[in-house]
Amino acid sequence: MPPRTKRGKNKDNARRSKKKISILTQEKIEYVDWKDVNLLRRFVSDRAKVRARRVTGNSAQQQREIALAIKNAREMALLPYANRITTQRGGRGGGRRDDRRDDAPPRPTAPPPRAGGEGEGPGDEAEGGAESVEAAE
Secondary structure (H helix, E strand, O other): OOOOOOHHHHHHHHHOOOOOOOHHHHOOOOOOOOOOHHHHHOOEOOOOOEOOHHHHOOOHHHHHHHHHHHHHHHHOOOOOOOOOOOOOOOOOOOOHHHHHHHHOOOOOOOOOOOOOOOOOOHHHHHHHHHHHHHHHO
């Protein structure tokens, strides 16, 4: 009988085979200064969130130093707390909505006139007003 092998372990090792190397160790930076905005921006996402250790490759100590420096830089208004990105949201229909808007007639701004015998219509007011002015003269 052949020896049993663990199948799940090989898959996990294949996925995590290459470990990311930190920018700090590559550039031999010993002290992370909160005033060095260009360095700190490399550890911050486009939405101004601190990137995770697995993304940056930092050790736990380096990540703590980076996080503290980013907090100080934010407090001194060198880095934003949140960066709002405004993009147009895509609907379910894709481009159909825009096509319908072009073909449709413009919407009326005033409410439609009431139908039925109750009240006066828009034409009745003008005629009634003119008759009352003539009768008064």
